[in-house]
Amino acid sequence: MIAAKTVVHALALTPAAWLGWQVWTVSQTGSDALGADPVAEIEHRLGLWALRFLMLALAVTPLRQLTGQAVLVRFRRMLGLYAFFYATLHFSAYLGLDLRGYWTQIFAEIVKRPYITVGFTAWLLLLPLAITSTTGWIKRLGRNWARLHKLVYAIGVLAVLHFWWLVKSDIREPALYAGILAVLLGWRVWKKWGAARVGRVTTPSVSRAGVMPLKSGNGE
């Protein structure tokens, strides 16, 4: 498990490390590693990785249900935290590299520009999820923890919308993420409906079993 987690950490940090290396070379040698407009490239890339990790975190439950590999759940927290990590870097790059001396402009931008409003809201909603991701908070919040963390669905929608609205006219790339999100959320809706239907005709306990199918499955 430790080995597997180390591998995931290493993979998850690779984009940040690669970007960090490129930023360093650009600042030291003025190289073209990040293109003509490095600030835009940094922002874009960090945002994209935030979105990717969000989608990965959201993919854990469907994948677990499909494969029956309960062990996958152990990676969900790190994937979610990496989404927060990249989203925070993305936001910091916008404030610190893009707006720079005009950082107070952020308030006007949040109010005026729907895509920034939506992106900022997504980051803001990630904040309590990241804070309450510790084992202590999970115990303290009990059932409310799961309720709170359902926010991730809204965050997913807001993040995709943020991307969609900032694109001028070629929506193919955000549409790809919208499609992935639709599958990930659609799966849950379908499961819930399916479980409810099954629950009506058989016993109510089936729907609860649907949440943790493997624990009981292994015992039989």
Added chain:
Amino acid sequence: MSLRDALNIPASQITDEAVYADRRRLLAAFAAMPTLALSGCSDAAPPPPPSKTIVTPAQASSGFRTTEELTRFEDATSYNNFYEFGSGKADPSQAKKTLRTKPWTVLVGGECAKPGRLSLDDLLKGFKPEERIYRLRCVEGWSMVIPWLGVPLGPVLKRFEPTSKAKYVAFVTLGDPVQMPGIRYPILDWPYREGLRIDEAMHPLAFLATGLYGKALPQQNGAPLRLLVPWKYGFKGIKSIVRIEFVEKMPETAWHASQPSEYGFFSNVNPNVDHPRWSQKTERRIAGTASKLFAERIPTKLFNGYPQVASLYAGMDLRKWF
């Protein structure tokens, strides 16, 4: 010294700026000569653009030149919005040289006495190419400073003798999906269209570019003929022009057709009128060799710092006519 001899001077021998400036003047003349192959000038390693350009006060006040630091050639030719070759900034420069710029003909028609289909050489025949250093402000909030080669638009248009009905000039980009792979996707309503009011088109700053940095225009910058209206956002500078038409009514433009609420017909650079997605108050200048990572934003100026065009819009509400 003949032109060819001048061009054969190795770059290493060009030591001082005056020589370089002179070489650029020669290259400008050279670029305009259709019978000579252009390969000669691209084979010679071009010296890096000087950080300071000699600008006379007259040039500065006319807006034809600026002392501001130039964008590097590499940046101006690798960071382009030219969706006909893809919507990524690097796509147009990475697209294999699919665009055939020779032969190139331009169809000029509409409300004029002398319409015609002309080769590019005929269109520009008799005009002395000049170099102009213009600021280019993109609606996305970045800007560049680029030395262009070309001719003023007004005199070229006057040759076709526009009639009194010619209130506007419409331009159309080539729309060939074979040469322009990006056209296969309906990102915009192809072919790309742009337009100017006739008095805007006749303004001395309106320019038809055929080159940059003393070289022929690369594909990604709108080869072989593009429009420059430096007081407007970059997308008004339509690229790879194949048609020019004098019209009575305000022509539809590609971006306006795509998002009428975001892109107006005039699209003058104006820090007081925001685009729904980008603040236009400030811009990120992509220029010079200093670190672009930590460059400060600079305030955007009305009409991109070309106040001499203000009279064109006297009495107009620029919030309504954005």
